[in-house]
Amino acid sequence: MTAEKKTHERSVTLVNRDRLLERFLRYVQIDTTANPDTDQYPSSPGQRLLGSQLCKELAAMSITDAVQDDHALVWGTVPASDGGNSPTVALVAHLDTSPESPGAGVKPQVIDAYAGGDIPLPAGGQISVASSPSLLELIGKTLVTTDGSTLLGGDDKAGVAIIMELAQTLIENPHLLHGPVRLLFTCDEEIGRGTDKIDLRQVDAMVAYTIDGGGSSMIDVETFSADAATVRFIGHNIHPSIGKGRMVNAIRAACDFVAALPRETCTPETTEDREGFIHAHSIGGGVGEASVEMILRSFDSEDLKRYTQQIETLANKIADQTPGMKVEVSVRRQYRNLREGLEELPESVSFAEEAFVRLGRTPSRMIIRGGTDGSQLTEKGLPTPNLSSGQHNIHAVTEFACLDEMAEAVEHLIEMLSLWSKQKI
Template sequence: MNRITINRSRLLDRFLRYVRIDTAADPNSDRYPSTEKQRDLALVLAEELTAMPLTDAHVDDNALVWGTVPATNGGNTPTVAFVAHLDTSPEAPSHQVSPQVIHAYAGGDISLPSGNDITVAGCPALQKLIGKTLVTSDGTTLLGGDDKAGVAIIMELAHTLIENPQLQHGDVRLLFTCDEEIGRGTDKIDLEKVDAMVAYTLDGGGAGVIDVETFSADAATVRFTGHNIHPAIAKGVMVNAMRAAADFVAKLPRTKQTPETTSERDGFIHPHTLRGGVGEATVELILRSFDTDELVTLAEIVRQTADAAAEGTPGVQVDVAVRRQYRNLREGLETLPQSVGLAEKAFENLGRSCTQEIIRGGTDGSQLTEKGLPTPNLSSGQHNIHSVTEFACLDEMVEATEHLIELLSLWSDQRC
């Protein structure tokens, strides 16, 4: 077993540098990346990889960062790829992140400079982190640990491998993507360029978790078209699309099949954006289920509800467009059982317990797996993601880096 001391202070410094760079995605942009500020971090990473040195480190035209740590075992073993995303969620403020480092967390609620608290009641995982080093924001922004914790772990892994050529591994491909948070993380990935047998996303919470299932996901856009005219002369002429849109949202399931009323393996319909006016109003929704076939049922509920809402406002026209997003991770991982089995074995070799879990969401790995590259998701020390009370645990990030080193050793014993 490979026992290498991870450089904690260097890993922490990396993470603090990365989270200070605002990389929020923009769901309303039709560009890739959706925000040019994601390229700012991409250029930083490529420069750091080149300095390690990785001779092929570069940022491509789509702001994806690529690099390879060459094999030390003579080759003829599988190439393993590690993937994390540069962007952060647009669902919370991300400008001028001010990270706060808590050394030897003493327990109890954490008060942030903004006056917000990270509470034990709201995050029971804190009870297991006493004595650990935690990083929070100041409470006015998210931290960006999703997924800059994963980015920092992979960068530190690469640096550690370069410094320790005695560690046995095949080619290690590094890939940092954009726009994962808005469902476009794999849009510009060339799998022939990845050229790996297996990949792992470092985009999970806590420690010791292997995510082996995700939701299957579709999105729906429901557009109501009415007729606008000055309200002074509107009688018998105006057709208010907003009323139909409001009726539609109100008629959707409320006591079940919503994010607010479901957990574990239950699916849902989630209307998340409503915009427009009298002439046209649009509702954006996401449909989620661990059973891919159930997405058809959820889409039919949306269509029937939209039709009923349109009928309630005579003259309104409605259009429902459903589009595929990603499919359950499990379906593709079954083609390469070692992708999960060796990850479990690496934890065992390190004397650590692990669990297989499901994600009530998706990762870049969901789409990569569907495209033919089995990609489980691994823990990266994130907590309270997409929130101004988000934090990361440095000790869990160190453990994640150690796990990747052991995992590469196990893949080094495999043959192509």
């Protein structure tokens, strides 16, 4: 048996599955639901609470620079074991969970050696194989679900637990060679603010990886490019008893605008794979003023300009149909396709692939119909692919995580860090 083969086998057997599971169960029971209706950062107190706990756990591992900063971001560094002169690799996960489903009072249940079939949930409903075909590949694995009344929070507390377990494994096993490993836990990723408070000079890394992907052995190398748009109709309110010829109803115009948006070719309900969309996700206001909140998504950044022109043309057409109606369209840049920045450092992907191969796994390059903290970090100049963390059915009360895939993620990071260790700077 070669020395390289022995090294791989050691990394596989070193992962403490029981401790990894205990971490995960502990983290998901802290409510960290992001709140899009506030300008506070972080947007919910639970994120600061979980971050404080992580900071204490890192310090207990002997990570001397563990700190929770004024923005509730948690930082720390696992010192190099390879003598230095190798690149710093940053590992990133986010503390918040999606506001799209309840996140308080999580009651996790552990299913050992999943036997197959639909999974009944204590609070009602089930995780069906028909709606979750990934279950077919997880027979015999250990799964974690909720009781069916809340999210689990595997997005991204699976990633948090993986990084924390990796850190402790590296510290306990100094024979595992790696350069400096920067740890970063962010807030409010789910509402698009995950990188707002990150100083790349503090990250001080050549490459980063978000541990925020689904399944196992996957590398997300493309994301949507994304803009947000607000279409604001401005009418005139007056008492309805004297409204004839005088009232200009903005909410009616907003409804007409949404109804006139393309339905068959450019909505989340009708697109898949590499197809982009225009998504009206929120409408509100009254007679005097009403707004439609929208997101624009495409893998080709140039499409976003076309989408913007399309909604501006339609909004003006709707306003022109009602004398006295005014309309304003504002578009805000969010993030750009991960691919555009990863091309600057191809090793960010190839080393991740090679690490999977060294472990006897077949890697898959994937695209995300969404974005990650890595989308924005990459755009800012820090190449940041996204790696698997065993998440499934994210943002739904049928969410679940696979412990086996989480352990595999720790193993993969050990192998990948050893590859970066060989790159001297």
